[in-house]
Amino acid sequence: MICPVCNKKLKTINYENQEVDLCLKCGGIWFDKGELLKVVNGLLSKNKIAPQTVKETYRNKLIRIDKIKKLQRKCPRCNVVMNLKNYSYDSNIIIDKCPSCSGIWTDEGEMQAVAKYIKGNPDMDNYTKALVGACAEGQKSGSNKGKIITAIISLFYLGFASFFNGSEGFLIMLLFLILPLGCIFFGDELGGVTGVRFRTTFFAPVVTKPTPGAFVVFIGWVLLLFPIIFGILSAIGIFN
Numbered sequence: 500m501i502c503p504v505c506n507k508k509l510k511t512i513n514y515e516n517q518e519v520d521l522c523l524k525c526g527g528i529w530f531d532k533g534e535l536l537k538v539v540n541g542l543l544s545k546n547k548i549a550p551q552t553v554k555e556t557y558r559n560k561l562i563r564i565d566k567i568k569k570l571q572r573k574c575p576r577c578n579v580v581m582n583l584k585n586y587s588y589d590s591n592i593i594i595d596k597c598p599s600c601s602g603i604w605t606d607e608g609e610m611q612a613v614a615k616y617i618k619g620n621p622d623m624d625n626y627t628k629a630l631v632g633a634c635a636e637g638q639k640s641g642s643n644k645g646k647i648i649t650a651i652i653s654l655f656y657l658g659f660a661s662f663f664n665g666s667e668g669f670l671i672m673l674l675f676l677i678l679p680l681g682c683i684f685f686g687d688e689l690g691g692v693t694g695v696r697f698r699t700t701f702f703a704p705v706v707t708k709p710t711p712g713a714f715v716v717f718i719g720w721v722l723l724l725f726p727i728i729f730g731i732l733s734a735i736g737i738f739n
């Protein structure tokens with residue numbers, strides 16, 4: 500078989516127990532139908548792939564295939580022109596797929612990118628799961644209504660921020676949420692912390708007495724609802 504990019508002969512190699520065809524010049528790899536996923540799963544099961552960063556998980560814009568100007572490449576097996584595909588529709592990894600044999604051509608690094616995409620970001624998944632879990636648990640026991648509402652509001656904020664500002668919005672929102680969520684979820688524990696010095700530019704108060712847990716939770720709520728209150732006040736024109 501011939502490389503669809505550089506017309507050099509492809510070399511058949513064994514990669515994660517699959518026979519794939521590698522171009523030694525450009526690093527592209529040809530996968531027959533189903534081989535790509537098998538190789539990727541092999542790499543993932545051996546933990547050879549780093550997780551996605553938050554920025555990679557929450558990409559800004561979907562790449563549109565019709566906006567890409569790439570040379571048409573021909574399938575090394577069937578010699579028909581391959582189609583560009585956004586892998587899994589939203590990964591923004593643009594691969595070439597043969598409409599006839601369903602084989603896939605990946606340029607150098609694209610196969611690892613696919614593996615990274617499938618792995619995702621387990622930390623972020625756990626964070627979201629913890630929020631959703633708090634919801635579910637509270638519903639089961641009928642208590643912890645505050646925590647359920649907190650989790651719902653947080654998920655809403657994160658979704659809202661990433662929808663309008665992509666990864667950057669998500670990150671800023673995440674940083675914003677850490678303090679109020681900490682206060683609301685761990686009010687009693689945080690209230691018991693003493694000897695902490697809050698450093699600001701003008702003053703540095705030291706916490707010497709335990710703070711009542713309920714008060715910490717209350718502060719958490721004020722912080723959490725601040726964007727909503729601020730939004731309502733701006734909407735009715737109080738700042739004009």
Ligand SMILES: [Zn+2]
Nearest residue numbers: 502505522525
């Ligand atoms: Zn090549």
Ligand SMILES: [Zn+2]
Nearest residue numbers: 574577597600
């Ligand atoms: Zn083909």
